[in-house]
Amino acid sequence: MDSILMRRLFGLGPEFAHRLGFSAAWLADRLIPAYLEKTYGFEDSILHQQIWGLEFPNPIGLAAGCDKNALLVPFWERLGFGHIEVGSVTVNRSAGNARPRLFRLQEDRAIINRLGLPSKGSNLVAQRLSRTSAVNMPIGISIARVEGSASAIKDYCQCMMRLLPYADYLTINISCPNTVDGKNFEAPEHLDSLLDALIDQVSGRVPVLMKLAPPDTPKVVYDSQTDAILETAVRHGVNGFVVTNTAKDRLGLVTDKESLQEIGDGGLSGPPIYPRAVQMVRYVRSCVGPDYPIIGVGGISSAEDAYQMIRAGASLLQIYTALVYEGPKLVQHMKRGLVQRLKSSGYASIESVIGTAPGIGEYADLTGLSFSPG
Numbered sequence: 001m002d003s004i005l006m007r008r009l010f011g012l013g014p015e016f017a018h019r020l021g022f023s024a025a026w027l028a029d030r031l032i033p034a035y036l037e038k039t040y041g042f043e044d045s046i047l048h049q050q051i052w053g054l055e056f057p058n059p060i061g062l063a064a065g066c067d068k069n070a071l072l073v074p075f076w077e078r079l080g081f082g083h084i085e086v087g088s089v090t091v092n093r094s095a096g097n098a099r100p101r102l103f104r105l106q107e108d109r110a111i112i113n114r115l116g117l118p119s120k121g122s123n124l125v126a127q128r129l130s131r132t133s134a135v136n137m138p139i140g141i142s143i144a145r146v147e148g149s150a151s152a153i154k155d156y157c158q159c160m161m162r163l164l165p166y167a168d169y170l171t172i173n174i175s176c177p178n179t180v181d182g183k184n185f186e187a188p189e190h191l192d193s194l195l196d197a198l199i200d201q202v203s204g205r206v207p208v209l210m211k212l213a214p215p216d217t218p219k220v221v222y223d224s225q226t227d228a229i230l231e232t233a234v235r236h237g238v239n240g241f242v243v244t245n246t247a248k249d250r251l252g253l254v255t256d257k258e259s260l261q262e263i264g265d266g267g268l269s270g271p272p273i274y275p276r277a278v279q280m281v282r283y284v285r286s287c288v289g290p291d292y293p294i295i296g297v298g299g300i301s302s303a304e305d306a307y308q309m310i311r312a313g314a315s316l317l318q319i320y321t322a323l324v325y326e327g328p329k330l331v332q333h334m335k336r337g338l339v340q341r342l343k344s345s346g347y348a349s350i351e352s353v354i355g356t357a358p359g360i361g362e363y364a365d366l367t368g369l370s371f372s373p374g
């Protein structure tokens with residue numbers, strides 16, 4: 001059934017297909033919840049972890065950007081996700097960029113998007129979450145600023161305070177490549193002021209994570225910008241990192257240049273960014289160590305990708321683009337594949353495999369920075 005549905009959806013425009021897919025999912029969740037649980041459900045206690053005091057039944061999460069407005073929270077649990085990240089949400093309703101703004105690169109099994117953070121706004125998302133039935137997985141909420149707002153820090157703070165009661169963790173999205181001015185907070189002095197305001201107001205009620213942009217090349221060497229961001233985040237008491245967001249460049253694609261030129265700007269996601277995302281996870285882990293759990297995201301499309309991302313240092317994972325191409329069965333396949341890999345390698349828990357791939361110690365030494373839990 002999955003493959004027929006996927007073929008039909010691929011014949012439609014990407015944004016329309018997304019909306020149609022959401023409507024089908026919403027209906028299925030109401031009409032056939034038991035069927036969904038039976039078809040997609042699979043848990044094994046070897047995948048369970050407690051991180052930031054939260055119980056994660058498995059490491060596979062839904063990445064930010066898919067369910068921006070918290071429409072389908074119980075559905076994602078029925079598909080077998082171990083957590084979801086709602087958003088990014090902006091304080092007020094925001095239309096995002098003009099269409100077309102979402103493109104499939106079928107040959108690369110990738111996506112380019114320049115949605116520009118469309119959001120129904122924090123009030124509506126808070127209202128929706130307040131009415132959502134309880135789920136047995138953590139709900140993270142990603143917050144972002146409205147493009148062009150003159151009071152970005154105030155926006156972030158207001159958005160966060162409205163959503164805080166419904167969040168198990170918060171992610172600050174400072175790395176969206178699709179807004180003209182949205183990257184400002186990657187500059188350490190601006191990040192400093194933002195975190196000053198935000199972390200103070202959260203005052204330890206929920207863990208706060210920061211989402212980083214991918215590096216420019218798959219070979220992450222000493223990177224002063226990333227180091228400055230990490231150092232600032234750790235100093236302010238950020239609790240972990242989401243690594244990584246979409247990429248601005250077009251590295252590693254087989255799609256022809258003319259098609260890419262026709263598409264224009266936007267963030268690239270899917271398998272072409274996987275090598276960089278893994279390296280970035282490895283780099284961040286080698287800089288900040290195991291006290292700052294990392295959610296690894298970027299091009300994960302198979303159990304092997306997931307396993308290697310965990311070995312690189314990710315405690316948790318998120319997927320989006322692969323779900324579009326492979327369909328909802330992917331979550332179960334990944335979990336089964338992870339269990340099989342853990343057991344055949346003699347590991348008793350998922351924790352024991354995190355960060356077991358060789359690190360990038362020499363690069364961490366180069367930074368000369370010292371990170372300790374805030």
Ligand SMILES: Cc1cc2nc3c(=O)[nH]c(=O)nc-3n(C[C@H](O)[C@H](O)[C@H](O)COP(=O)(O)O)c2cc1C
Nearest residue numbers: 063064065088113244245269270298299319320321
């Ligand atoms: C259509 C689309 C919209 C996205 N919107 C957001 C967003 O609002 N906030 C965010 O932090 N990341 C957003 N992302 C980035 C994803 O969360 C993820 O970091 C990225 O797609 C890499 O993972 P993937 O290769 O598994 O898709 C978006 C990605 C896509 C494809």
